[in-house]
Amino acid sequence: MKTVYSPLHHRRTATSELDGGVLIAPHERPSRAETILQRVRDQALGEIVAPVNFDLAPILRVHTLEYVSFLEHCWEEWAAAGKPGEAIPQFWPARGMRQRAPKDIDGRLGYYALGADTSITEGTWEAARASVDVALTAQELVAGGERAAFALCRPPGHHAAADLFGGYCFFNNAAIAAQAFLDQGAKRVAILDVDFHHGNGTQSIFYHRNDVLTISIHGDPDLVFPHFLGFEDEIGEGDGAGYNLNIVYPPGTPFSEWQQGLETACERVADFRPDALVVPLGVDTFEGDPISFFRLKSENYLAMGERLGRLGLPTLFTMEGGYDVDAIGVNVANVLKGFDLTL
Ligand SMILES: NCCCCCC(=O)NO
Numbered sequence: 001m002k003t004v005y006s007p008l009h010h011r012r013t014a015t016s017e018l019d020g021g022v023l024i025a026p027h028e029r030p031s032r033a034e035t036i037l038q039r040v041r042d043q044a045l046g047e048i049v050a051p052v053n054f055d056l057a058p059i060l061r062v063h064t065l066e067y068v069s070f071l072e073h074c075w076e077e078w079a080a081a082g083k084p085g086e087a088i089p090q091f092w093p094a095r096g097m098r099q100r101a102p103k104d105i106d107g108r109l110g111y112y113a114l115g116a117d118t119s120i121t122e123g124t125w126e127a128a129r130a131s132v133d134v135a136l137t138a139q140e141l142v143a144g145g146e147r148a149a150f151a152l153c154r155p156p157g158h159h160a161a162a163d164l165f166g167g168y169c170f171f172n173n174a175a176i177a178a179q180a181f182l183d184q185g186a187k188r189v190a191i192l193d194v195d196f197h198h199g200n201g202t203q204s205i206f207y208h209r210n211d212v213l214t215i216s217i218h219g220d221p222d223l224v225f226p227h228f229l230g231f232e233d234e235i236g237e238g239d240g241a242g243y244n245l246n247i248v249y250p251p252g253t254p255f256s257e258w259q260q261g262l263e264t265a266c267e268r269v270a271d272f273r274p275d276a277l278v279v280p281l282g283v284d285t286f287e288g289d290p291i292s293f294f295r296l297k298s299e300n301y302l303a304m305g306e307r308l309g310r311l312g313l314p315t316l317f318t319m320e321g322g323y324d325v326d327a328i329g330v331n332v333a334n335v336l337k338g339f340d341l342t343l
């Protein structure tokens with residue numbers, strides 16, 4: 001399958017991530033994308049394609065104008081305020097306070113952030129836009145007849161909601177691509193998130209709709225980020241009731257357990273009869289991942305890809321998490337290889 005990649009991901013090179021009370025070198029770093037790209041090339045998985053540049057219209061089908069404008073101008077406002085470090089939120093509209101975006105940049109950062117783990121830096125806007133272009137270019141390949149395409153997105157997207165950033169995400173690449181399928185005539189799209197973390201942004205974007213089925217298999221939010229969404233009783237609301245499925249697993253879950261969730265998810269996708277499948281592909285389910293607690297092994301990603309391929313659907317993969325940089329290339333390529341075995 002083809003891979004879409006943009007070197008503009010390098011414009012997102014943050015130097016600080018708040019973790020454990022200190023600022024660390026971010027887990028979500030440029031070497032992740034470069035390692036995956038090298039493995040895709042070494043394995044000759046398919047052509048590497050540069051993205052087409054899209055305007056804001058597809059982004060605004062998912063994200064609010066106020067939020068997009070905040071992201072575009074945040075860094076310049078932060079720098080103009082004379083702040084010494086990277087733009088990191090400190091204050092939130094907590095319970096009992098007014099849920100509105102103030103004028104001050106500190107207040108605006110907290111209003112639009114779901115956590116303090118994700119800084120905004122000079123170049124973040126450009127990299128996030130390019131990551132959307134990568135996803136939309138891959139979506140066009142699939143809509144144009146390719147059985148599957150891999151959007152090597154960086155920064156990732158599945159934690160980003162209509163007006164929220166965090167968990168290293170700014171624009172929800174997978175949601176924007178899913179909406180593009182619908183805007184081009186698809187009746188139903190399924191999103192099956194295999195990242196270790198709950199795709200809270202994706203869930204909330206489509207929570208009241210029945211034209212997008214959102215499924216996520218992830219670590220128990222009672223024990224891990226995003227902490228406040230992703231529980232199994234979240235099934236959708238209104239027209240969307242029954243069109244959201246969360247499958248939650250505990251620490252130490254091996255592939256033999258995890259794949260039962262994948263089977264449940266795939267059967268739900270098949271029942272939904274979508275015109276396209278979007279797979280937010282995080283490989284932080286890996287046993288060596290530094291911030292996660294599942295125990296998948298590299299060879300398991302072949303079986304993961306093969307099961308997804310057996311759905312027989314036009315499929316778009318969007319890169320999400322995975323922070324064992326030594327293993328990320330092998331693990332991502334194994335999903336794509338396993339998928340291609342079913343062609
Ligand atoms: N810094 C808190 C954890 C962020 C998780 C990022 C991720 O991999 N999401 O899928």
Ligand SMILES: [Mg+2]
Pocket residue numbers: 193194195196197198199216217218
């Ligand atoms: Mg997931």
Ligand SMILES: [Zn+2]
Pocket residue numbers: 195196197282284320321322
């Ligand atoms: Zn993740």
